Amino acid sequence: MKFILFRHGHSLANQESRIVSSLEHGTKTTGGPLGTGFGLSDKGKQEVRMSATSLAYHIKSYSTSTKKQTQIRILASPFKRTLETANLIHDTLQTSFNIGQIPLPEQALDLRERFFGQFELQTPSDDLYTTVWNQDAVNPFHEKFGVESVAMVTQRTTRVVRSEEQKDEEAKEDMEETFVILVSHGDALQILQTAMRGWSGDRHRQLEHLNTASWRELEWCPELAEAHRRK
Template sequence: MKFILFRHGHSLANQESRIVSSLEHGTKKNGGPLGTGFGLSDKGKQEVHLSATSLADHIKSYSTSTKKQTQVSILASPFKRTLETANLIHDTFQTSLDMHIPSPVQVLDLRERFFGEFEMQTPSDDLYTAVWNQDAIDPFHQKFGVESVATVTQRTTGVVRSEEQKVEEGAETFVILVSHGDALQILQTAMRGWSGDRHRQLEHLNTASWREVKWCPELAEVHRR
C-alpha cells in the first residue's frame, strides 16, 4: 500500500488570504467572494489538473515497471476545496489510467486543522505563523482556541492505520489522501517519527502538490507486527 499526500489546489480562501478552517464554513456552498463557498479558484483547478496528470504518470510508470496489479483509492476531507480537488483528480485518472477508479470517499478525519479564534480572519500568513510559533514550543497547546498538533496527529495517522487494515493480497493500492496544508504537514511529520513540534521543519506542500510518504523504518517495523 502506497500513500500519496495531495494538498488541495489554490482556493478562494487562499485568494483572500483568509483562514477557513471550520466544518461550518469550509463545507458551505454559499458565501465567499463568488457566493459559492470557499472552493477552488480557477488557478487552483488548473493546478490540480496538471498535478493529477503527473501523479497518474507516476502510477502508470510504477505499474509498468513492476508489472503488479494496481488499484487506486481517493480519500478526501469534506471541505469544498478538498472535495473539488478530489473530484478533479478522479476525472483526470479516469481518462489517464486504464483501470476502474472508485469515486472519492469523504473522510472526516482528513479535515482542516481548526484555527480557533482566527477562523475567517485575515491575513492568514501572519495568523498561521503565530500558531506555528507556539507549535514549536508545545505540540499539545491550544492557544487561540486552535486544535493541537497532537490531536491532528492522532486523527490523521488513524486514517492511515485504518487503510492499512484493508490490504489485499496480490494488489498494490495507491491511497490518495486529499487534505490541507497543516493536516498533511503534521501527518508526514508523525510518519517520519518526529515529534509534532517539528512539523514546520519539513518541506512544505504547496497547493495542488503531491508527495509519496511511508512510515520511517522503526514505525514500519511496528506496523508489520
C-alpha cells in the same frame, strides 16, 4: 500499499488570504467572494489537473516497471476545496490515462483542516498561521487561541492511514498494489508527514512544505513500519 498526500488546489480562501478552517464554513456552498463558498479558484482547478496528470504518470510508471496491477482509492476532507480537488484528480486519472476503473472519492472526516480557533475567517492568513506555528514549536499539545493542537491532528490523521492499512491487510493480493490518495490541507498533511517520519509534533514546520495542488508519496519510517509489522 502506497500513500499519496495531495494538498488541495489554490482556493478562494487562499485568494483572499483568509483562514477557513471550520467544518461550518469550509463545507458551505454559499458565501465567500463568489457566493459559492470557499472552493477552488480557477487557478486552483488548473493546477490540480496538471498535478493529477503527473501523478497518473507516476502510477502508470510503477505498474509498468513492477508488472503489478494497481488499485486506487481517493479519500478527501469534506471541505469544498478538497472535494473539488479530489473529483478533479479522479476525473484526470479515470478519463485521461485509463488506469482502470477508479471508485469515486470518499469523504474522510479525519482529513479535515486543522481548526484555527479565534482566527477563523480572519486575514492575513500567513501572519496568523505563523503566530500559531510559533506556539507549536514550543508545545505540540497547546490549544492557545482556541486552535486544535498538533497532537489531536496527529491522532486523527494517522488513524486514517492505519484504517486503510487494515483494509489492505484483509484483502491483499500479491499481484496488486494499492495507491491511497489522501486529499487534505496544508497543516493536516504537514503534521501527518511528521508523525510518519517518527518526529515529534513540535517539528512539523521543519519539513518541506506542500504547496497547493502538490503531491508526495509517503511511508512510515523504518522503525515505525517495523513496529506495525509486529502487531
